[in-house]
Amino acid sequence: MQEDRQENATILNNIYNYSNYLSKKNFIKHGFRQFLFILIQLKNTNMFSRQQLIGQIRQKKSFLCIGLDTDPEKIPAFLHAFPNPVLEFNRRIIDATQDLCIAYKPNTAFYEGYGAKGWQNLIDTSNYIPKDIFKIADAKRGDLGNTGEMYAKAFFDKESSGMEFDAVTVAPYMGSDSAMPFLAYKNKWVILLALTSNESHQDFQLAPSGQRVLYEQVLQKSRHWGTAEQLMYVVGATRAEAFLNVRKQVPDHFLLVPGVGIQGGSLEEVCKYGMNKDCGLIVNASRSIIYASSGHDFAEAARAEALSLQLAMESQLKKSGFLK
């Protein structure tokens, strides 16, 4: 009952946000179409609420996300004897690690690089991920109005595109237009880029913006676009002290954290500065897990890496009091 009420609140909130987002000028012209669009989304049946996510973390004692950045040139050579090497690889990785992680995150680039067949692999991979695991399309999309709606269809509307993720990463440069069409979907998530883990994030994200720097302004403005039930942020692990700062702006939101592992971020530091009472973190590792071995034992090696991270996470969850 309480969950139902929460869901209804989220739906109403989505409608409210979406109608605010349409300017008054455009409302008469587009209003009816948008209203129909929202109604269509409401019939959406798959969902992944914040409570479910927290439940997964509690049950698995883990907040690990595994990045399925599958490069056909990097997978074990023996797989190339299979009809679909990439899909074979992904399936085995998922089979070997699904009890240790709470999310999978294919980065769309690795699939687009191989044309329509690659795109089909993305679809088949997303459909292979068990329903109780959070599915993130790391797509870093962002476009205006009617175009944004098409991107939302691509990642959230299985009837149209053949796949349905729970969340999509979005770039903020174009402003709220980029996020709103995704937020119009019931119990779907936008994960907005805030502070990324790459070196050149300094070019603009740390540029002074008024009294703040840009990524802080992104947090401050965008936190009103949706609730902490539908909006998360990407914050890279490579600058752990920044989490203190991030938490001042968005104490409740979940953060998706890349950069632990090969990129050098420290899990302990991230937890120290970034955790909140609901854990509030999804920490991603990609290459360090999926390419842990290039031999026949790649899936077992991936499991061992994932297990080691899960155990470290369990210890952090206990330390924080989230787990008894």
Next chain:
Amino acid sequence: MQEDRQENATILNNIYNYSNYLSKKNFIKHGFRQFLFILIQLKNTNMFSRQQLIGQIRQKKSFLCIGLDTDPEKIPAFLHAFPNPVLEFNRRIIDATQDLCIAYKPNTAFYEGYGAKGWQNLIDTSNYIPKDIFKIADAKRGDLGNTGEMYAKAFFDKESSGMEFDAVTVAPYMGSDSAMPFLAYKNKWVILLALTSNESHQDFQLAPSGQRVLYEQVLQKSRHWGTAEQLMYVVGATRAEAFLNVRKQVPDHFLLVPGVGIQGGSLEEVCKYGMNKDCGLIVNASRSIIYASSGHDFAEAARAEALSLQLAMESQLKKSGFLK
């Protein structure tokens, strides 16, 4: 001969930029792989130089780009009797308008929204566009290092992905990492988002950033990432007076200008403030052309709309002295 020298200069410049972009720390680790990657790009045969682009503008008396934002729900109903309605629509639009425009620009969202079949339509559409017309993938991508390389493969490497565009639009939020893998391709273009035409561009693009606003800082920093032979900017037509400002930062670069037509921008104003000696503008129209009629005459109606824009552009090109 002069063109060859220019090409070589561009290649060397790419190599120089790309090696700068690799930090010293990473160079030893990744340097050799990146070097091989650049060599592979050098064998690329299709290209579209700035001189060719200017030649097209001179020959066609036009700087029109047609946006192939093809929504299956908006195309004429009779096309749904064809085996592939979207492709049929795009082919007829291209057939009817190719002597009037210098570029086509499919927005990838409209293809991704329909799964692997949609992606195949994007590939088939890109391959149907005549080679002497500039092909822009309006993808607004942006990701780091190895992921960025995969996106570059998706849009520039036909052997891998089945399609080869001349240019791709890129979002700047993650900094130079987002652009460099694309710029490593010979005679391929990055079109970086600067000032977009949507309403919420104000959220961040106009936010004060040091002594400037953010989009000005994007121009100022990024203009050194590549030369005006390989880098353009998206500047929306809806704020024509901003072109004055843009031209102070990037006098030579071409600008891709959306927002003329349905979004209300004025061609005359854009030309007044945005043109340079080489024209320097590619003005895009999408819906006003491709959905000019919803009947059997849609291609003729699209041609009429394109012709009207081409004639207006011819007049502007004469006024500016670019055409005698």
